[in-house]
Amino acid sequence: MEFLPEEIEAYAEAHxxxxxxxxxxxxxxxxAKVLMPRMLSGHLQGRVLAMISRLVKPSRILEIGTYxxxxxxxxxxxxxxxxxxxxxxKNEELEGLVRKYLARSGYSPQVDYRIGRAAxxxxxxxxxxxxxxxDADKVNYATYYHLVLDKVRxxxxxxxxxxxxxxxxxQPTTKKIDKETxxxxxxxxxxxxxxxxxxxxxPIRDGLxxxxxx
Ligand SMILES: C[S@@+](CC[C@H](N)C(=O)[O-])C[C@H]1O[C@@H](n2cnc3c(N)ncnc32)[C@H](O)[C@@H]1O
Numbered sequence: 014m015e016f017l018p019e020e021i022e023a024y025a026e027a028h029x030x031x032x033x034x035x036x037x038x039x040x041x042x043x044x045a046k047v048l049m050p051r052m053l054s055g056h057l058q059g060r061v062l063a064m065i066s067r068l069v070k071p072s073r074i075l076e077i078g079t080y081x082x083x084x085x086x087x088x089x090x091x092x093x094x095x096x097x098x099x100x101x102x103k104n105e106e107l108e109g110l111v112r113k114y115l116a117r118s119g120y121s122p123q124v125d126y127r128i129g130r131a132a133x134x135x136x137x138x139x140x141x142x143x144x145x146x147x148d149a150d151k152v153n154y155a156t157y158y159h160l161v162l163d164k165v166r167x168x169x170x171x172x173x174x175x176x177x178x179x180x181x182x183x184q185p186t187t188k189k190i191d192k193e194t195x196x197x198x199x200x201x202x203x204x205x206x207x208x209x210x211x212x213x214x215x216p217i218r219d220g221l222x223x224x225x226x227x
Contacts, residue, residue, distance in 0.1 A: 016177070016180070016218070016219075025057055026056050026057055029056070029060050030060050032060075035114065035118055036059060036083060036087070039081060039082065039083055040053060042081075042110065043080075043081045043083070047081055047107065047110070053081060053083045054174070054218075057218065059083060059087040060087070061217055061221070062084055062146065062172070063091065065091070065144070065172070065223075066091025066092070068091070069091060069143055069170060071096060071144040071169075072092070072093045073096065073097055073098075073099075073142045073143055074092065074096070074098040074099070074143065074146070075098075075100075075101075075138070075144075075146070075161065075164075076100040076101065076146045076148070077131045077135070077146065078101070078102060078131075078147070078148035078150075079100040080102065080104075080107065081110050081111060081114070082100070082111040082115060084146060084148060085098060085115075085126075086114065086115075086118050089120040092123055096123060097124070097125060097140075099125045099127065099138065099140070100124060100125070100127070101129065101131045102128060103149075105128045108126075108128060111126060112126070131149055131157060132153060132157070135160040138164065141164060142169060144170050144171075145164075145169075145171045146173075147171065152193060152196040153196075154196060154200040155199060155200050158171065158203070158224075162209065162210075165226045167227060169225075170223060170225055170226075171210075171222075171224040171226070172221055172222070172223055173222040173224070175197070176200065176222040177214075177220030178193060178194055178219065178220070179219060182201065182220075200222075201214065201222065209227055210224045
């Protein structure tokens with residue numbers, strides 16, 4: 014499901030900073046060679062992530078779900094000079110592509126790219142994060158949220174992608190609810206009721222839940 018009419022999306026992109034040549038190339042190569050290229054954040058959402066990151070000026074970012082590295086490169090745009098982004102993905106097949114674009118971007122020295130299951134890696138991280146981007150398996154969003162919240166500094170942000178799940182979160186209750194939709198309904202409700210945070214569901218692309226830790 015597309016949320017915006019195609020021409021409105023095109024108009025919004027035309028009035029948004031252009032993608033860099035590198036990000037455009039990464040998007041092209043992902044679409045040409047990798048399964049499920051729709052997972053890549055893309056132009057508009059990428060610029061949103063980059064702007065949020067530049068506003069936060071994070072020294073520590075955690076990304077859960079690297080895929081081909083598009084959102085990681087966008088988030089790196091706001092890192093402080095000594096800052097670091099840790100990005101996690103279980104799919105080792107994408108490593109070559111991710112490392113190629115990290116190297117071309119110049120951000121390689123600031124990126125700690127780890128391959129493995131996020132729920133195994135996160136508990137051992139000893140950093141305090143200014144910004145966390147959750148964009149991996151939807152059924153574990155609540156798990157990731159609970160694992161990271163104590164590691165986020167007060168005032169820091171957690172952003173969770175795909176929280177509208179192509180509109181399935183508002184489908185008629187007579188329809189059978191699949192497990193990803195149920196997980197996202199539970200996640201959105203849990204965040205909304207969590208007294209430890211402020212939150213806003215931004216209907217950009219497939220929905221970004223922006224969470225500010227109090
Ligand atoms: C939607 S894609 C990430 C897209 C990327 N953030 C972007 O915007 O360009 C989700 C990624 O999460 C990874 N993933 C799924 N389950 C995971 C898990 N349990 N641990 C780590 N990564 C996982 C998948 O391999 C996939 O590459």
